[in-house]
Amino acid sequence: MFPFKMALNASTLFPFQLSVKQQLQVAAEAGYEGVELWMRDIEHYLADGGNLHDLKQYGDELGISIVNAISFFTWADADATVRKQGMVQAEKEMQLLADLGCPAIAAPPFGNVEHVTLDDMAASFAQLVEIGRRIGVEPYLEFWGRAKQLSTLSDAFSVALQSGLPDVKMLLDPYHMYTGGSAVNNLAYIKDSHIGIVHVNDYPADPDRATIQDKDRVFPGDGIAPTAEIARFLxxxxxxxxxxxxxxxxxxxxxxALDIATLGLTTSKQAFSISDSYGKEAR
Known part of the structure; x- marks a missing residue:
């Protein structure tokens, strides 16, 4: 049984240097229900004369939803001026996404955050969410395993709790759980309403955890990630x-690009399928 919906993050197709519309087309043709677009690609599309109405309509015609956007703004930076600039950028981008019909944007710990306390980060995140909800776009709290702060699932829990918001949504990622040392069983403390989206991937044993990089990620099921356990917790x-x-x-x-998108859909569904108590695939 596969109880989830599948989306394709446009990063997977970066080697093919596709336009945003081509990314949507490939994802739809491969059978995905949603896509995550990168703000830089949307901005390139607009700079080349495209418009948000046409892009939204194109996705609707293909029957695929734009479910989240990937961006990098300094919402939690230690410097107040830089942090304010990050909030301005975030507000501008979220207004654009609202026009596109995209409901969410990733909020990772981008910038100089090494000496920012989790309490201060929580206050900044609450401000970011307030801006987003006024616009109609939800920031998803994302932890990065290699970040100087907000590097673990427990850090994300702390920021979510200290924000004072009862319904913070997090972005989960097995790679960042691995590189940051997050315990998989901590997922047991999450409610479904607190999960915005889950990035799926896998990682090999070599390079080891200390030296592995984003480029070393592999298709789900091709590495050593405890994928079945993660799927069960979710x-x-x-x-x-x-x-x-x-x-x-x-x-x-x-x-x-279509080969890769199709392969990724197949491997993801296989790796994250839920088996019954007898170890057989539930039908």
Whole structure:
């Protein structure tokens, strides 16, 4: 049984240098229900004369939803001026996404955050969410395993709690759980309503955890990630939202973008399927 929906993060297709519309087309043709677009690609599309209405209509025609956007703004930076600039950028981008019909944006610990306390980060995140909800776009709190602060799932829990907001949504990612040392069983403390989206990927044993990089991520099921355990925890929360395939592989050889998108959909569904108590695939 596969109780989730599948999305494709556009990073997976970066080696093919596709336009935003081509990214949507490939994802739809491969069978995904949603896509995560990168703000830089949306901005390139607009700079080349495109408009948000046409892009939204194109996605609607293809039957695929734009479910989240990836951006980097300094919402939690230690410097107040830089942090304010980050909030201005975030507000501008969220207004754009609202016009596009995209309901969410990732909020990772981008910038100089090494000496920012989790309490201060929580206050900044509350401000960011207030801006987003006024516009109609939800910031998803994302932790990065290699960040100087907000690097673990427990850090994200702390920021969410200290924000004072009862319904903070987090972005989960097995790679960042691995590199930051987050315990998989901590997922048992999450409610489905607190999960915005889940990035899916896998990682090999070599390079080791200390030296592995984004480019070393592999397709779900091809590495050592406890994927089946993660899938069970997500299912136990009642989560039925999007899993989004996020890879940064630099070269896929002679394969096409559609080949890779199709392969990613197949491997993700296989790796994150839920088995019954007898170890057989539930039907």
């Amino acid at each position: 299912h136990q929360t009642g989560y039925q939202g999007y899993l989004s395939l996020e890879l940064f592989i630099a070269d896929f050889g002679g394969q096409t």
